[in-house]
Amino acid sequence: MKSLTVGKAEFLRVLAARIVPEIGALDAAGWVRFEAIVDDALQERTDAVRRQFGVFLGVLRWAPVARYGARFDAMAPGRQDAVLRWFEDCPLSLLRKGFWGLKAMVFMGYYGQPETHGLIGYRARFDGREGLRARA
Amino acid sequence: MREREFDIVIVGSGAGGGTMAKELAPLCAAGRRIAVLEWGAKLREEEYTGREVDMAGKLYFDSGGTFTRDRTMTLAYGRAYGGSTVVYTGTSLTMPEEVVRRWDVPGLAHADLHARSLKYLAENNVHLLPEEEQNDNNRLFLSGCRALGYQVEQFPINVKGCKSSSLCNLGCPNQAKQGTHRVQLPRAEAAGVEVITNCRVTRIGERCCDAVVANPSWGEPSKWEPGEYRVRAKVVVVAAGGAVNSPALLLRSGLGQGLPMLGRSITLHPALILVGEHDRPITNFHGHPKSYYCDQFWKSDGFLLETCMYFPFVTAKNLIGFGAEHSELMRAFPRLQMILVLALDAALPSNRTTVDRDGEPVVDYTLTDHVLDSLHASMKASARVFFAAGAKRVHAPAGTSFFIDAADVARIDEKIPRENVTPGKISITSAHLMGGCGMGRDPSDSVTDGWGRVPGVPWLFVADSSLFPQCSEINPYVTVMALADRVAEGIRANAGELLA
Numbered sequence: 001m002k003s004l005t006v007g008k009a010e011f012l013r014v015l016a017a018r019i020v021p022e023i024g025a026l027d028a029a030g031w032v033r034f035e036a037i038v039d040d041a042l043q044e045r046t047d048a049v050r051r052q053f054g055v056f057l058g059v060l061r062w063a064p065v066a067r068y069g070a071r072f073d074a075m076a077p078g079r080q081d082a083v084l085r086w087f088e089d090c091p092l093s094l095l096r097k098g099f100w101g102l103k104a105m106v107f108m109g110y111y112g113q114p115e116t117h118g119l120i121g122y123r124a125r126f127d128g129r130e131g132l133r134a135r136a
Numbered sequence: 137m138r139e140r141e142f143d144i145v146i147v148g149s150g151a152g153g154g155t156m157a158k159e160l161a162p163l164c165a166a167g168r169r170i171a172v173l174e175w176g177a178k179l180r181e182e183e184y185t186g187r188e189v190d191m192a193g194k195l196y197f198d199s200g201g202t203f204t205r206d207r208t209m210t211l212a213y214g215r216a217y218g219g220s221t222v223v224y225t226g227t228s229l230t231m232p233e234e235v236v237r238r239w240d241v242p243g244l245a246h247a248d249l250h251a252r253s254l255k256y257l258a259e260n261n262v263h264l265l266p267e268e269e270q271n272d273n274n275r276l277f278l279s280g281c282r283a284l285g286y287q288v289e290q291f292p293i294n295v296k297g298c299k300s301s302s303l304c305n306l307g308c309p310n311q312a313k314q315g316t317h318r319v320q321l322p323r324a325e326a327a328g329v330e331v332i333t334n335c336r337v338t339r340i341g342e343r344c345c346d347a348v349v350a351n352p353s354w355g356e357p358s359k360w361e362p363g364e365y366r367v368r369a370k371v372v373v374v375a376a377g378g379a380v381n382s383p384a385l386l387l388r389s390g391l392g393q394g395l396p397m398l399g400r401s402i403t404l405h406p407a408l409i410l411v412g413e414h415d416r417p418i419t420n421f422h423g424h425p426k427s428y429y430c431d432q433f434w435k436s437d438g439f440l441l442e443t444c445m446y447f448p449f450v451t452a453k454n455l456i457g458f459g460a461e462h463s464e465l466m467r468a469f470p471r472l473q474m475i476l477v478l479a480l481d482a483a484l485p486s487n488r489t490t491v492d493r494d495g496e497p498v499v500d501y502t503l504t505d506h507v508l509d510s511l512h513a514s515m516k517a518s519a520r521v522f523f524a525a526g527a528k529r530v531h532a533p534a535g536t537s538f539f540i541d542a543a544d545v546a547r548i549d550e551k552i553p554r555e556n557v558t559p560g561k562i563s564i565t566s567a568h569l570m571g572g573c574g575m576g577r578d579p580s581d582s583v584t585d586g587w588g589r590v591p592g593v594p595w596l597f598v599a600d601s602s603l604f605p606q607c608s609e610i611n612p613y614v615t616v617m618a619l620a621d622r623v624a625e626g627i628r629a630n631a632g633e634l635l636a
Contacts, residue, residue, distance in 0.1 A: 020452075040189075044193070044198060089558075089561065093206075093560045096558070096560040108449050108453070111448035111449040120469045121417075124301060124421040127299045127310070128301050132271055132300045
């Protein structure tokens, strides 16, 4: 990824699998697509936004040390989820918005892949008339 | 820097710019030269793929996710030959008389605006979609609203040969939606107007624009070679780049000094997407996404409910939470009913478009308690509509739990508390960007007059949604066209003088 260091890209994978459990089952091609979508989205943003995204990943990784004595990626999945929930509801709007941005990136990387649409039953077609009639 | 010379230069090709181009095109027969400078590309037909991330990147600024300065909202607005008319759903409403009265723009009468709006309803093939072409997502909204006794209306839409792709917001792949890219711009070009795509106007000067042409990796190449241009406009420049880019362009060009309201009083119709889950598959991603709206709460609570159907990523982004519950709801996609909420926001001078040190637009927008109250009330109303339509459970962004079950319908007030309406956690978006060059009496309260003229700058006009002095309280594109039609008439009426 051009937008993130190798370490942060790897950490993003850890986070992504908590946010969308199916991401853990992506094959190599799926991961390549995921990273390409996220990378393109970050490249489209300003340097400041890219930098802030990287900093936020660092905060998420290390903040649990103060509370749980362990880095995020060294914690049990249930505890990881508790940390993410805390960030989502955080009284500090900066952290709340950071988590919203992280979620948006992960959802874009996964649900933005047409290859995942079959798994959720989304089958829009250019000509939807037959589908419309089929269930009418 | 290369130079080009025209009589009239129009910046932007959306609902405002496209209409201006068509309306002024007859002047070409008299030898006048008119150019439309459009930042975005003209996509080849085969490039309308219907793929969410692909199309968002090609047709929207920032892929449809431009942040406001405090990042509590994202803005979606188009960048293409046809502007945002390429990516709207084509819902075509005319302004209610009482809203025009509230605008209180000297000389702007409802009758005039309405007559012009009707012209564009006809021109754009606006009609009501027959019932057999409506999907379950829309029918369920209708039945839910009716069961509750809510006022509900059908949206007229501007399609021709619609194939029910549901992909309107990604650019119709079937050429059905009658945006300016299909109607006004081709007519203008046939009459001699030159439309230059991939052309970003960086600054407006005395009867000229500085512009940069750069071709992206998609779309038809610009008619001009890549590079920097000075484009002279012997008669007038028309700013029609929309509510973010028109004020930003004028500010960047140093026109803000005599116009204290420039960029101010933007309104956004802050929006939420809500989801209800049925226990059986419904037709939702086949069929036009937007057939009905409910204005039951327009006056009492300041919001509208509309049918909608979004794509996987946008849907996922608009749900609160993550993990197993979130995935479970996404896997229910064929059973999902969706409602879009629009809050009707007041025009506050502190909500404004500015430019940063690099001249890039920055939108300052504060979600007021009044707007958050409206969004809160709208979530509760939407939940009731979903349940009245038979949904087994509902996801509300401010819910105390990820799902609210049908058994809890009587406890909706308790299940969706006001204190959970948390900016920064909830996805709040806008696709109706208005104001910034608002019409009014004089520069103390406005930027333009009722004909889009900028006081003290006789060669400069504005013709887009930035003219709105307050929000439109309806989907705005027809009103943008009607106002542009009026601005064009003003220019034509003075053509002898202006073109002398």
